[in-house]
Amino acid sequence: xxxxxxxxxxxxxxxxxxAQQEIKVGGIFDLTGITSDVGKPFAQGVRDGVIWTxxxxxxxxxxxxxxxxxxGYKIPEAVAAYKRxxxxxxxxxxxxxxxxxxxxxxxxxxxxxxxYISASFSGHLTDPSKTPYNFFVAPSYSDQLRAWxxxxxxxxxxxxxxxKVAFFYGDNAYGKAPIxxxxxYCKDIxxxxxxxxxxxxxxxxxxxxxxxxxxxxxxxxxxxxxTTGVSIILRDAKKLGLNTKxxxxxxxxxxxxxxxxxxxxEGVTGVVPHVPFGENVPGMKRLIxxxxxxxxxxxxxxxxxxxxxxxxxxxxxxxxxxxxGQLSGDGVxxxxxxxxDFDMGGLTNPITYTSTDHRPETKTAIYQIxxxxxxxxxxxxxxxxxxxxxx
Amino acid sequence: MRCGEFHTTYASDxxxxxxxxxxxxxxxxxxxxxxxxxxxxxxxxxxxxRAAIAVIAATGLNILTGFTGQIxxxxxxxxxxxxxxxxxxxxxxxxxxxxxxxxxxxxxLAGMVFGxxxxxxxxxxxxxxxxxxxxxxxxxxxxxEAVTGGxxxxxxxxxxxxxxxxxxxxxxxFLIVPVCVATxxxxxxxxxxxxxxxxxxxxxxxxxxxxxxVEVFRYKLLSFAVSSFYVGVAGSLLAYQAxxxxxxxFPLGVAIDHLGMIIIGGLGSVLGSILGAxxxxxxxxxxxxxxxxxxGTFPDLIRLFTPLRIGMFGLTIVLFLVFEPDGLADLWRRIxxxxxxxxxxx
Numbered sequence: 030x031x032x033x034x035x036x037x038x039x040x041x042x043x044x045x046x047x048a049q050q051e052i053k054v055g056g057i058f059d060l061t062g063i064t065s066d067v068g069k070p071f072a073q074g075v076r077d078g079v080i081w082t083x084x085x086x087x088x089x090x091x092x093x094x095x096x097x098x099x100x101g102y103k104i105p106e107a108v109a110a111y112k113r114x115x116x117x118x119x120x121x122x123x124x125x126x127x128x129x130x131x132x133x134x135x136x137x138x139x140x141x142x143x144x145y146i147s148a149s150f151s152g153h154l155t156d157p158s159k160t161p162y163n164f165f166v167a168p169s170y171s172d173q174l175r176a177w178x179x180x181x182x183x184x185x186x187x188x189x190x191x192x193k194v195a196f197f198y199g200d201n202a203y204g205k206a207p208i209x210x211x212x213x214y215c216k217d218i219x220x221x222x223x224x225x226x227x228x229x230x231x232x233x234x235x236x237x238x239x240x241x242x243x244x245x246x247x248x249x250x251x252x253x254x255x256t257t258g259v260s261i262i263l264r265d266a267k268k269l270g271l272n273t274k275x276x277x278x279x280x281x282x283x284x285x286x287x288x289x290x291x292x293x294x295e296g297v298t299g300v301v302p303h304v305p306f307g308e309n310v311p312g313m314k315r316l317i318x319x320x321x322x323x324x325x326x327x328x329x330x331x332x333x334x335x336x337x338x339x340x341x342x343x344x345x346x347x348x349x350x351x352x353x354g355q356l357s358g359d360g361v362x363x364x365x366x367x368x369x370d371f372d373m374g375g376l377t378n379p380i381t382y383t384s385t386d387h388r389p390e391t392k393t394a395i396y397q398i399x400x401x402x403x404x405x406x407x408x409x410x411x412x413x414x415x416x417x418x419x420x
Numbered sequence: 421m422r423c424g425e426f427h428t429t430y431a432s433d434x435x436x437x438x439x440x441x442x443x444x445x446x447x448x449x450x451x452x453x454x455x456x457x458x459x460x461x462x463x464x465x466x467x468x469x470r471a472a473i474a475v476i477a478a479t480g481l482n483i484l485t486g487f488t489g490q491i492x493x494x495x496x497x498x499x500x501x502x503x504x505x506x507x508x509x510x511x512x513x514x515x516x517x518x519x520x521x522x523x524x525x526x527x528x529l530a531g532m533v534f535g536x537x538x539x540x541x542x543x544x545x546x547x548x549x550x551x552x553x554x555x556x557x558x559x560x561x562x563x564x565e566a567v568t569g570g571x572x573x574x575x576x577x578x579x580x581x582x583x584x585x586x587x588x589x590x591x592x593x594f595l596i597v598p599v600c601v602a603t604x605x606x607x608x609x610x611x612x613x614x615x616x617x618x619x620x621x622x623x624x625x626x627x628x629x630x631x632x633x634v635e636v637f638r639y640k641l642l643s644f645a646v647s648s649f650y651v652g653v654a655g656s657l658l659a660y661q662a663x664x665x666x667x668x669x670f671p672l673g674v675a676i677d678h679l680g681m682i683i684i685g686g687l688g689s690v691l692g693s694i695l696g697a698x699x700x701x702x703x704x705x706x707x708x709x710x711x712x713x714x715x716g717t718f719p720d721l722i723r724l725f726t727p728l729r730i731g732m733f734g735l736t737i738v739l740f741l742v743f744e745p746d747g748l749a750d751l752w753r754r755i756x757x758x759x760x761x762x763x764x765x766x
Contacts (some may be wrong), residue, residue: 099725104668106575110467112589116462133664136575153507200562202572202666420519 041136043292051094052356053349054055054079055114055123057147062102064203066257067125067280067332071148072097074329074336075124081319082340096120106128108137113125115141122146124339126193128203129249131163138162142358142419144365145315146343148335150279150302151206162358164365165338166342167302167335167378168393168411171277171420174251176393176409178211179299181249182218183407184230195224197254197262198237202255204228207278210420211251220237223247224370228254228262235262239269243319252277259297259379260290276296276395281333287401294398298406301396303335305403307317312341312374329404335353338376388413424656425757434612444459452600457593457640460569463513466661467705472600473657474697477692479607479679480650486687487611488643489623490538496674497534497557498648502527502655503665504568505560505574510659516579516586516595517700520656525651530557535644539637542626554672561667573666575744576659586660598659607690619643624686680733686747695748703736704729 051164056075059068079095087093096118100106107130114120125131125147131151138145145162147154152171154163170177178194185192196211200205208225211256215222220270224245226238237260245372250266250273252259259281266273277286282299285308292299304310305319306329316337320329320375342365349364350356370379377392395407428434437443456468469735481495505523514522534553561568568574577585579595586592612614618639621629630636634733659665677700711725744751 102662104666105662108662108664109470112466116466116589129666129668133573133666137663177612200571233518248696 030298034243037401044158050091051117052088052091052346053094053120054343054349055111055118055120056095056097057100057107057123057125058097059102060099062100062278064102064127064255066285067255067283068102070285070330070332071126071336073334074338075340076336077319077323077333078337078344080323080342081092081315082344085342088344089351091351093344093347095124100126100130101280102127102129104133104142108134108394111137115143121356121358122343125149125342128206131202132202135142135160135163140417142362144343144346144358144361145338149203149206149340152417152420154212157385157387159419162362164342164382164387164389166268166338166389167279167377167396168390169388170207170253171387173278173300173302173393173409174207174253175214176219177215177251177298177395177412178220179409180298180395180407181276182220185248191219191221193221193223193246193248195226195242195245196222197226197228197235197242197248197250197252198229199230199254199258201230207253210417213420228258232261235265236269239265239271242273243269244293245273247273249273250275251275252281255280256289260294261284263290263293263297270283277327278304279331279335282396284334284403285326285330287398289402295302295401296398297404298397301331301394301403301405302390303331303338304375305331305396306334308375310375312376334376338373341373341376342371342380386418388418436608436612441611453597453759457590458646462589464539465593467701469592469596469661471598471698471701473654473661474678474701475694476600476657477651477654477695478678478693479503479604479687480647480654481678482682482685482687482690482693483607483610483650484647484691486682486692487616487623488619488640488647489626490535490640490643491543491547492550492647493547493672493675494531494534494557495651495671495678496672497533497656498527498651499655499674500557500561500667501530501648502652502669503657503659503669504574505652506656506659507569507665508567510579511574511579516581516660520579520599520653520660523656523659524649524652525654528649531644531648531651532641533639535648538640540643545653545745547705551672551707554648556674558667561654561670567641567697570667571666571667573664575664576662578663579660589661592661593721596661599657600650603653604690604694607650607693608616611690615639615642663764677733683737684747686749689747689749691751691752692747694718696754703732707732734753 040190058072059065060072071368079093083092096114098110100110108150111134123143125145128151129148131147131149144162150165150167150170152169154160155169181194196208198208199204211223224242226242228235228238252275254264259277263275277299279302287294295367312386346364350360366384367380368380368382372379378392381391382389390412391411393409394405396403397406425438477499484490500521505526511521514668515621515765537549538546562571578585586595613632618634620638621634622639626636679695681700682693684699686692707729
């Protein structure tokens with residue numbers, strides 16, 4: 030009897046020790062919604078990053094348990110998933126996705142003190158006095174658009190007039206996130222914003238928007254949707270014979286774009302905060318090794334690399350929080366805010382968060398599609414202006 | 421030994437409950453309902469609250485479609501009107517006890533405006549007219565940014581009664597479920613009154629109703645008003661429960677879901693609205709549990725969850741229309757009678 034009791038006790042202790050060895054993290058992904066074209070590779074990157082971390086020592090020996098869910102890019106679904114993860118699964122932080130749901134959840138996240146590291150680079154999430162628990166791993170959408178506008182200014186050779194620019198975006202929080210920043214920056218640097226075209230969430234045809242834009246005489250167009258939408262706009266622009274130079278934000282621009290849009294993608298520029306898969310940087314080795322070991326026949330793109338970058342950042346934060354003995358929402362937030370030029374092995378620029386500024390990085394690389402390949406053409410560093418915080 | 425239900429007086433025929441036992445069982449059920457907040461985890465409380473809100477909205481639609489025979493695809497729109505009214509009033513500091521009924525009344529007014537075409541339109545044409553209502557409201561919620569906050573949505577403060585803040589799902593339960601029970605009680609009684617009987621008369625044959633002296637237009641509008649009031653109250657509670665509302669909360673799919681609820685539950689039955697709403701709210705939860713339980717064996721299943729849910733929704737509706745056109749309510753009645761009258765039912 031005594032033996033049994035002690036055996037039971039040992040089992041209980043082992044059981045609870047096992048439970049302690051596990052760090053619970055939530056993952057809210059879009060696998061079926063209007064952004065699933067880029068959501069799927071991102072989610073795979075996060076999942077693979079977690080598997081890799083667990084295979085390579087975990088978080089100081091503790092395993093990460095990822096509770097992931099597909100929310101179909103619907104805000105109410107994300108809210109329900111969030112409630113389930115925080116209430117029932119007791120996750121200590123969440124790797125989120127879209128701008129609408131991230132901005133929608135920010136009040137709840139603050140109340141629950143759950144660090145919410147989402148794939149939305151909305152500039153509205155960078156001011157810790159308003160959104161102390163929101164983080165992301167890239168230059169903000171606003172800084173990206175500024176960098177692209179800067180490139181437009183440099184690329185424009187006709188000095189007799191300013192270049193004319195049009196914005197294409199969806200009528201949702203993601204599409205609109207950098208637009209106000211872009212409008213202001215156009216005025217600052219002498220670019221004429223002549224047109225703003227709204228495109229639906231999922232669309233098959235952009236001819237009417239493009240004809241409008243043509244009428245306004247835009248020389249450049251910035252497309253702020255996802256890969257599928259960008260390829261439709263490029264295809265229709267080619268059909269109409271427009272010679273506008275298009276650029277895209279990082280969710281519309283990756284190795285997938287020349288594959289989908291074919292020759293219409295030639296010469297298109299894009300913002301690339303996370304390098305394309307296979308780029309010759311030191312941090313790429315473990316991705317390639319993992320890829321060869323687990324799924325050598327798959328193809329990957331910059332979205333997949335992005336997912337990895339997220340795991341690299343928050344797993345480091347978990348490690349620091351764990352070392353400080355504060356494996357809690359507040360502990361992880363505090364750990365993230367100790368990041369000072371944290372080296373990402375070239376996958377993206379070094380990451381910095383402080384308690385007064387959650388802009389992780391400010392350098393933005395501009396790539397161009399040349400011969401079906403992504404080639405880096407420029408890089409711009411946006412200053413950390415205080416008036417740009419949260420814009 | 422009983423072998424059937426026999427009403428010998430008008431009073432018993434009009435009674436809410438068939439038997440005295442049914443009344444006691446219902447009381448026990450309601451008391452048991454209030455054990456949920458003390459046992460359920462916060463997520464299941466969230467599910468319970470959403471289910472209760474769906475019950476109110478489905479009852480509202482059933483009043484219009486099931487009892488009065490006026491098909492409506494505008495339910496998501498009226499839900500949005502109620503929710504945005506609450507968000508606007510709540511942010512202006514209006515307390516729950518005023519904001520919630522006021523949202524219902526605003527939705528009722530909207531319902532009456534969009535119900536005007538029902539004077540001349542029936543069936544498919546009315547469906548189209550209410551569909552137009554949906555798109556008008558959707559457009560308004562996206563573009564009237566001063567009130568609705570546009571596409572990024574607007575946040576809603578926690579409801580308060582006498583300074584007590586209903587800040588989490590457990591507390592909200594004590595707000596939402598009593599409102600749900602009260603609205604159901606009202607709906608059940610509505611159809612024992614002159615107004616309710618007029619609704620049913622219009623559904624069965626509007627010309628005969630007119631001949632009998634029912635003012636068809638007035639009662640149709642009244643039905644739109646009562647129905648939209650219910651849906652508006654549901655929208656108000658939804659806003660308080662979701663804490664943040666955006667146009668994405670009210671897609672056309674919600675209106676279709678509500679129609680699915682009353683078809684599966686049973687058209688023209690209050691019990692049907694309850695069962696249908698519970699069924700369709702719990703279906704995705706059950707699917708989720710099953711898919712995640714099987715995800716160890718079939719890792720790709722989790723990706724199929726969303727399409728599976730839509731597929732199951734469609735399949736259930738077809739199966740119910742073919743095999744159980746009177747819905748869960750009739751199924752429930754037959755099961756109950758079989759047990760009660762066993763072995764001499766005929």
